[in-house]
Amino acid sequence: MKRLFATALLGALALAASGVRAQETPVVTAHVEPDSIMIGDRFDYVIDVEKDLVQVIDFPVFDPRDGKVELVEDYPVDTLERDGRRLKLRKRYRMAAFEEGMYNLGTAEVLYADKNILDTLRSRDSVYLEVATFQIDSTSQSIYDLKPQKTLPFRLREIQGYLLWGLALLLLLAAGAYALYRWLAKRGKRFGDLFKPAPPLPPHVAAIQALETLHNQKLWQNNRHKQYYSGMTDILRTYIAARWGVGAMEMTSDEIIGSMRGEELPDKARMDLTSILRDADLVKFAKATPDAEQNESDYLKAYYFVEETKLVEEETAPAEPDPMQN
Numbered sequence: 001m002k003r004l005f006a007t008a009l010l011g012a013l014a015l016a017a018s019g020v021r022a023q024e025t026p027v028v029t030a031h032v033e034p035d036s037i038m039i040g041d042r043f044d045y046v047i048d049v050e051k052d053l054v055q056v057i058d059f060p061v062f063d064p065r066d067g068k069v070e071l072v073e074d075y076p077v078d079t080l081e082r083d084g085r086r087l088k089l090r091k092r093y094r095m096a097a098f099e100e101g102m103y104n105l106g107t108a109e110v111l112y113a114d115k116n117i118l119d120t121l122r123s124r125d126s127v128y129l130e131v132a133t134f135q136i137d138s139t140s141q142s143i144y145d146l147k148p149q150k151t152l153p154f155r156l157r158e159i160q161g162y163l164l165w166g167l168a169l170l171l172l173l174a175a176g177a178y179a180l181y182r183w184l185a186k187r188g189k190r191f192g193d194l195f196k197p198a199p200p201l202p203p204h205v206a207a208i209q210a211l212e213t214l215h216n217q218k219l220w221q222n223n224r225h226k227q228y229y230s231g232m233t234d235i236l237r238t239y240i241a242a243r244w245g246v247g248a249m250e251m252t253s254d255e256i257i258g259s260m261r262g263e264e265l266p267d268k269a270r271m272d273l274t275s276i277l278r279d280a281d282l283v284k285f286a287k288a289t290p291d292a293e294q295n296e297s298d299y300l301k302a303y304y305f306v307e308e309t310k311l312v313e314e315e316t317a318p319a320e321p322d323p324m325q326n
Contacts, residue, residue, distance in 0.1 A: 028108055206238075
């Protein structure tokens with residue numbers, strides 16, 4: 001019975017001790033690795049914290065000291081060991097120093113939170129770092145001025161490899177050019193044919209493509225009526241200038257209508273052009289808002305105006321798609 005009682009007592013004391021131990025304040029220590037460096041070298045500032053599992057700590061953000069010490073890399077927190085409820089954490093900062101001297105990096109600080117406690121914990125001892133530089137003994141070592149640049153004689157073998165590779169490349173290009181020349185000669189063509197610009201599109205083809213692009217932008221559907229009619233009239237002005245040589249780009253609507261009276265046009269095409277220009281002026285200057293039916297009608301009028309007035313010799317060009325397919 002005595003032995004059983006003693007065992008129970010020891011167990012109770014151990015549990016009580018572990019309970020008290022779990023509430024101990026975290027212990028903060030810090031050191032540098034190595035503690036002495038040459039100027040410009042890197043070193044690690046290391047903070048270790050031993051704490052209970054439920055305790056919360058936050059490691060500091062590096063604070064440069066007058067620009068003499070710089071942070072190179074901030075490593076994540078690492079768990080070194082775990083013993084029951086006790087944890088040992090490590091935070092490592094990679095730094096560099098660029099001035100000679102003995103540095104007092106101070107004590108390490110961490111933020112501690114546990115239940116209703118919010119405190120700053122510090123390491124017991126300050127951390128020191130010695131930064132040394134290269135020592136020059138002017139009594140035993142002579143100091144000389146910088147020597148002038150020395151010009152070495154040029155040797156052909158220094159660039160011989162480049163010359164051989166360049167010659168091989170030139171031969172390869174010449175062989176390729178000759179093969180291309182023979183290939184073109186068999187087809188009755190010349191080198192100049194490869195670099196000729198594409199012939200310009202006939203005026204009516206360019207106008208039809210521009211109208212289809214304008215229609216696909218869906219401008220009036222998004223209440224951009226002014227942009228819609230400005231684009232449409234610009235396309236017609238460009239077509240008229242290219243088709244009849246009229247300076248339509250600098251003319252008003254009335255001037256365009258007047259200049260086209262001397263041209264042979266189908267009556268419907270003449271009326272459609274007048275209607276489009278009048279509607280466009282109302283939209284651009286009177287801020288009119290046409291309905292959907294009128295917008296589509298003016299587009300079709302512009303499309304068929306181009307179709308009905310194109311040059312006869314251009315009818316052999318590929319047929320344009322139906323405008324309503326867009």
